[in-house]
Amino acid sequence: MWSYLLPLAGMLSLALATLWQERLPRAHVMSLPATLGIQSAVSALAFAALAGNEGPLLPTVTTGFVCGVLWTALLATLAGYGLYWLCLRLTSALRVTSLLFLSPFVTFCWAGLMFNEPLSWPMLLGAATAGSGLWLLIRPAGRNEPKIVQRAEK
Template identity: 55%
Template sequence: MNQHTPISCHQQATPDRRQTLPLPLLEAGLILTWSSGFVGARFSLDYAPPLLVVFWRCVVVTLILFPFVARPLRQTSLAVLLKNAGIGLLAMAGYLAGVVQGIALGVPAGLAALFADLLPMGMALLAAVVLGQRMVWQVWAGLVIGLIGVVLVTHGALGWGNAPLWAYGLPLLGMLSLAVATLWQKHLPASQSLGLLPNLWLQCAVSSVAFAVVEGAQGSLMPIANTGFALSVLWTVGLSTLGGYGLYWICLRRATATRVASVLYLSPPVTMLWAWAMFDEPLSWQMIAGMAVSGIGIWLVVRSEGRQTSRQN
């Protein structure tokens, strides 16, 4: 194994219309839609328990996509379905439950978001320790610089809160769950990989069952009859799930896991721009500086991995 091989994909994406869109444009859409999930969670807190919104978010996506995925799913073997279901449980149920439930138990949202934004570092460490993969020092430097930018952006929102000590581990476990799912997906043979829509449907289907068990043990699963709840569900269905998770998996087929995860370093400042526009929350020069620092880190990662790919070709 080349000791300086980045975390790469074993499968090649089938040529389609997605390939005609430049990767940076897809990544810009990913940043925007991924950030919308935190905004949707912030909005929904005033109307319903967070996990109830997440449950109905998964149910609605499952119902919407079913007519489009029924045939390919019937033609897929049970073993392949089970593997992709496992990835879905980790990527969606594990990640969202860790972050959302941590906040519900009293972990400050800023601290939970910071733990979630450790995804690039967590993914790189897992790949190095578990898979034995190595990256050049410039990539590690870019990841560290990007993380420093995230800390600068979120510094003003950080605090310890009054949650039980163990609850602070939930967002971290959620991040690790998504990291494991991402690496698993990247190393899944092409013959065992589902298309985008069947993959999203399966993820939401298995996650809705998981959330039904968790939220059902605490209260009713019935939707709440108010406009705020309906808007929360529709927002997270369209932007956060179909947009955010959809673009995450599309970008993952076009680029390395390290690059895709590092791009999400820009999620915190974009989330704060959302909050400024929607909730009139203040902006600061420190946030802008942090965004610039994260941008430098992402540039280092993209540049270094681009050079590695050119050398290998």
């Protein structure tokens, strides 16, 4: 059950945080290091509580464990979320979150490269579904569709 609830809670949290930051005046937006620091601290506490419920909190330190922690800390947290929040500050929430539709492509490319995971029809179907969602977001407005008029800031 946890394997379904945690990603769902994570995506809902990300969506709510994105919408919340979009509504904040620029003067009230925290710096990127502060944002990542708070996110990392809250995540560490939450996952430490979950891990403590399963067993001891002191792991057996192996090369695989150290590589996994470095991968998660540097690539997923700093590079992934850092880039997400930086892009969110530079452009609209719609443009940034539309890039999340590229996740299936990136996932099966990494799975193939790192674990020799063969490409399957369900993977291609998921990628096609995600790609069509991305296309719907970025396609130019047709002749019969109303164009979105942006408000001029005063």
